[in-house]
Amino acid sequence: MMNIQIDKTIKEIHVREILQLFYPDKYKDIKMKLYSQGNFVYLEYKDKIYKEEINISLKNATKKAVYNALKEETHKIFPYGILTGVKPINILDLYKDKSREELIDILRNDYIMDINKIELLLKTKEIQKELIDDNKSSLYIHIPFCPAKCSYCSFPSKICKSNDTVLDNYVNCLIREIEMISEVINKNDVILDSIYIGGGTPGILNEELTHKLISSILKNIIKDKNIEFTYELGRADMFTKEKLSILNNNKVNRVCLNPQSMSKDVLYNFNRDISPDVFYKAADLIKQYNFTLNSDLIMGLNSDSISDFINEVKTLIDLEADNITIHTLSLKRSSDMDNIKYEDKDFYQVQKGCFDILDKNGYYPYYLYKQKQSLCMGENVGFSKKGRECIYNIKTMKNKSTILALGAGGAGKVFDKTNDKTYRVDTTKDTNIYIRDIDEIIKRKTEEYNEYLNI
Structure with missing residues (x-):
């Protein structure tokens, strides 16, 4: 329970969101009173009364009143x-x-x-x-499996090995969903501009399952079309020449190699025990093909020396990564870490240095989003060389776009332009239930997609 008093016009969430900015660990202990009167919001806090005019909206004025009061108190x-x-x-x-x-x-x-x-x-x-054509849709395929759980990760992935039978069963279910969505696409004249296979760690699939999955997509979805097709192999230790050849021969044109950090010690501390040498080897393999390379780094993993992060960005630039996404460390309750240093005196300076060096080397910011409880409330920004942007990444951050989603945890959405409304088509995150109930899941999702695409 929070210690704030509000009248019936003000929503608690708008107060809480600002409290969490300034006091992420102790926001529930803050005592204040808010109410609206006439065209103003009033805030009573520590023997002071703050007043904010309702200009854009009551929500906006409420948040401004709390923000300005706490800014005065904390100087943040x-x-x-x-x-x-x-x-x-x-x-x-x-x-x-x-x-x-x-x-x-x-x-x-x-x-x-x-x-x-x-x-x-x-x-x-x-x-x-x-880049974006809102009349076209995207297809997302989820692989919620990983060889190990990174301690900073909050995604609900199942830990297994590449030879576990659950992966065979899961891919078989995915292929059935692919055949289903192919019929939905044809029936509703859906035009795709991008396909993205993400996770988890899709690279956990062995060569046989990789080929089985990709060839099904080629046969049922892509056929003779050339569209953006991304496979998120992810971890450097998941890359093999055989997998890259399979992807290359089946119209995949983008791959993700996500080091997250270039420091062996940092990776080890976060249960991502991958040597930088393995990363460089994977990067050399990719260069043998004509893939667009996406790579991610997480700012804040090396909390002792955040300034070293600029050198990690320079490394990706030197390796000629086409897309470089700068994430800010964000920890959630479902991760194996239960706290985070919310502030770092050098954060904004280092972040600006990273953005500047990317700009000087011909990279442009093309998508952006934030996460709760991130270091210094920093954002995640995707940078790209001109013409190498990822359409799917942009669409995930757009409210008004259609993404068809397959697999356990796949969160689909259909945007109805006529009514300016988005309809959700979700799937259970539990892989065991997904495999067990695949017949019912396919039936329900077929009906929902057909209904929403025809509104």
Whole structure:
């Protein structure tokens, strides 16, 4: 229970989101009272009364009142101001009719955003406009298995080995779903612009299962089309020449090699015991093919020396990775770590240094999102060489897009442009239930996709 008093017009969540910014561990202990009166929100906190005019909305004024009071108390500021959602770039859609100058003014004054972050959002949004066709859809296929659980990870993956029979059973179920979604696509004249196989660690599939899965997609979905097709092999120790040849021969044109850190000691500490030498070997293998290479790094894993992170970014640039995503360490209750250092005096300086060096080397920000409980409330930003952007990545962060999803934990969504509404088509995250109930799952998802695609 929180110690705040609010009247019936104010929502507790809007207060809590700002409290968690300033006091992530102790927000429940903060005592304050809020109420609206006339065209103002009033906040009573520690013998002071704060007043905020309701300009954009009651929600906005509530968050501003709490933010300004706690800013005065702690002297902390956050670059995204009161924008606490995971998709800050979508705020720009609310102000399509505004000029650039008007938009900047709104974001600075009404959302208390830093000008550098405003410029980042505007630049990212501009690049996305050139890439996205909202009349086309994406297909996501989930592989919720990993050879080990990284201690910072919160995804519900099942730990197993590449030769476990559960993977055979799972792939067989996926193939049935692929055949199902092929019929849905044909029946509803769905046009795909991207396919993404993610996880988990899809690279855990051995060569036989990799070929079985990919060839089914080629036969049922891609056929003779050339579209963006990404396979997230993930860990460097999952890469083999045979797997890359299978992907290359079946129209996969993007692969993900995600080191997360270049430090052997850091990786070991987070139960991701992969030598950097293995990473370099995997990178050399990829260069033998014409894949677009996506690579991820997590800022904050090396908490003792965050400034070393710039050198890790330089390493990926030197290896000519086409996409480089800079994640900020974010820990959730479902991870094996239950705390995080929420602040680091060097964070913003190092982050800016990384962004600047990427810019100087011809990389552009093309998608962006945030996570709760991240170091210094930092965001995740995907950078790309021109023409190498990942359409699927952008669409996952767009509210108004259709993504058909297969596999346990696959979260599908169908956007109905006519009614400006999104319909969800979810699947159980439990792999055992998924395999056991695959007949019922296929029947339900067929009905739901057909219904929503025809509204």
